[in-house]
Amino acid sequence: MEKNQNTRDGRNQSIWQKNVSMFSPDSAFDSTKTYDALIVGAGITGVTTALLLQKAGLHCVIAEAHNPGYGTTGGTTAHINTFADTTFSEVESAFSENSAKQFAISIQESVELIHALVETYEIDCDFEWKKGYVYAQTKDETEELDDILNSSIKAGVEVAVTNQVPVNVAFQKAIVFDRQAQFHPLKYIHALQTEFTKLGGVLIENTLIQDITSQNDVHTASSTSTQIKAKAVVYATHIPPGGVNVLHFRNAPYRSYVIAATLTNDDYPEGLVYDMQEPYHYFRTHVIDGQSYLIAGGHDHKTGHGDPKQSFLDLIEFTKKCYPVKEIFTRWSAQYYVPADGLPYIGSLPGASDGIYTATGFNGNGMILGTLSAMILSDLILQGESEYEELFDPARIKPIAGFTETIKENADVVARFIGDRFGLEKIDSVSKLPADSGDIVEYDGHKLAIYKDSNGDVQALDPVCTHTKCIVKWNNTEKSWDCPCHGARFDTDGTVQSGPARENLKKIALNILKEN
Numbered sequence: 001m002e003k004n005q006n007t008r009d010g011r012n013q014s015i016w017q018k019n020v021s022m023f024s025p026d027s028a029f030d031s032t033k034t035y036d037a038l039i040v041g042a043g044i045t046g047v048t049t050a051l052l053l054q055k056a057g058l059h060c061v062i063a064e065a066h067n068p069g070y071g072t073t074g075g076t077t078a079h080i081n082t083f084a085d086t087t088f089s090e091v092e093s094a095f096s097e098n099s100a101k102q103f104a105i106s107i108q109e110s111v112e113l114i115h116a117l118v119e120t121y122e123i124d125c126d127f128e129w130k131k132g133y134v135y136a137q138t139k140d141e142t143e144e145l146d147d148i149l150n151s152s153i154k155a156g157v158e159v160a161v162t163n164q165v166p167v168n169v170a171f172q173k174a175i176v177f178d179r180q181a182q183f184h185p186l187k188y189i190h191a192l193q194t195e196f197t198k199l200g201g202v203l204i205e206n207t208l209i210q211d212i213t214s215q216n217d218v219h220t221a222s223s224t225s226t227q228i229k230a231k232a233v234v235y236a237t238h239i240p241p242g243g244v245n246v247l248h249f250r251n252a253p254y255r256s257y258v259i260a261a262t263l264t265n266d267d268y269p270e271g272l273v274y275d276m277q278e279p280y281h282y283f284r285t286h287v288i289d290g291q292s293y294l295i296a297g298g299h300d301h302k303t304g305h306g307d308p309k310q311s312f313l314d315l316i317e318f319t320k321k322c323y324p325v326k327e328i329f330t331r332w333s334a335q336y337y338v339p340a341d342g343l344p345y346i347g348s349l350p351g352a353s354d355g356i357y358t359a360t361g362f363n364g365n366g367m368i369l370g371t372l373s374a375m376i377l378s379d380l381i382l383q384g385e386s387e388y389e390e391l392f393d394p395a396r397i398k399p400i401a402g403f404t405e406t407i408k409e410n411a412d413v414v415a416r417f418i419g420d421r422f423g424l425e426k427i428d429s430v431s432k433l434p435a436d437s438g439d440i441v442e443y444d445g446h447k448l449a450i451y452k453d454s455n456g457d458v459q460a461l462d463p464v465c466t467h468t469k470c471i472v473k474w475n476n477t478e479k480s481w482d483c484p485c486h487g488a489r490f491d492t493d494g495t496v497q498s499g500p501a502r503e504n505l506k507k508i509a510l511n512i513l514k515e516n
């Protein structure tokens with residue numbers, strides 16, 4: 001039965017949600033059966049992994065806490081690249097020259113896998129090959145661009161210098177990558193999930209896995225409503241949920257801001273475009289129902305830091321300098337995780353029983369690295385090995401001297417852990433709080449996460465994140481409580497929107513029912 005399930009982990013609607021009605025074909029789940037694999041999460045990583053395994057003859061079940069595409073896949077800008085946020089020269093210096101080459105090949109293979117799946121299943125997901133342009137505007141940026149150019153060539157990636165960039169700003173130097181691509185992410189995963197269920201795979205929604213126990217090579221996953229038994233488990237949830245895991249300290253959560261806009265003329269960029277600012281901006285065009293939209297992103301910051309409203313204002317102002325914006329059609333933000341040493345963590349989950357896998361630390365490259373994760377994890381489950389298992393081993397310990405920013409991230413996690421709980425300024429009343437907004441306030445000697453809805457009704461929550469007890473922060477555009485430590489996010493009523501937290505924020509009964 002068709003259901004409209006276009007929900008996402010935030011109040012703002014992405015352009016993808018606006019024109020696709022996600023639905024899950026009926027599929028029969030059997031709680032008495034031991035499945036070959038349980039995949040937790042129905043974003044691009046989970047759905048692709050499940051399809052590859054099911055296609056190979058395994059019987060799989062996907063458990064999704066909300067609906068497919070609820071997380072970052074529903075909020076991505078869906079750039080498909082043969083280069084990544086972590087440059088090949090960064091990989092070479094943190095790992096080795098051979099690792100940089102292997103990274104390049106693995107990315108290339110994931111691009112080709114996406115294309116092959118689109119072809120094989122004749123997926124109508126607006127897939128298009130594009131050129132990808134990166135341009136530098138200052139001397140420092142040009143030096144960095146040269147480094148990207150040279151290290152990409154060295155790693156075997158096709159790239160060239162160009163004089164043409166589809167953006168109306170001056171630049172010093174630009175490069176162009178051939179055979180990049182774009183698609184509609186929800187249409188794509190919807191088609192994969194349909195193929196998965198056609199092959200006998202099972203998808204169950206609204207099922208938040210809260211605990212997994214393992215015995216005799218069988219894992220039993222529990223939600224509030226059911227138990228699922230499986231021989232292998234894949235956490236396709238970005239950061240693995242649950243108690244403290246080493247990966248929680250090797251990944252920093254970030255939010256990126258996106259607008260979809262119409263232009264006053266037809267100068268929509270033909271290609272994928274990136275500047276070299278820090279953080280960088282990115283542009284592309286997508287045509288929906290005959291209307292072109294410029295999709296512009298950037299102004300990223302760490303989750304629970306910064307001012308989301310201001311990030312949108314800055315992004316809009318910046319975009320207007322580059323393109324003749326007529327109207328902002330929609331705006332939204334999405335979350336990603338920056339890995340400590342620059343490469344994603346894909347493989348066996350450290351500290352867990354054998355047969356439990358994870359995939360996280362995708363940086364801003366979720367479409368390709370989510371697909372790469374599906375390739376690696378399906379190989380590990382089917383054959384017990386992958387040619388990439390060592391490079392992306394989640395248990396690897398690498399010196400991260402080249403990634404000073406990430407070291408700061410981890411220091412910040414610790415500071416937040418201690419400082420926020422005791423250092424917030426005292427706020428005595430919720431009366432100043434505007435409607436449909438939230439804040440951490442001090443009330444009657446207790447810290448509270450207060451949300452006032454548009455009727456003036458007040459919802460009070462314990463602001464202590466149920467993961468490992470950092471204090472959440474109000475996100476004034478997605479209308480959510482975001483944890484600055486490992487990126488858990490909660491709805492205004494405390495419901496978990498994204499992990500690693502599994503438990504909702506505790507509701508606090510207040511005598512305040514209404515503020516005028």
Ligand code: FES
Nearest residue numbers: 465467468483486
């Ligand atoms: Fe880890 Fe909140 S996400 S403490």
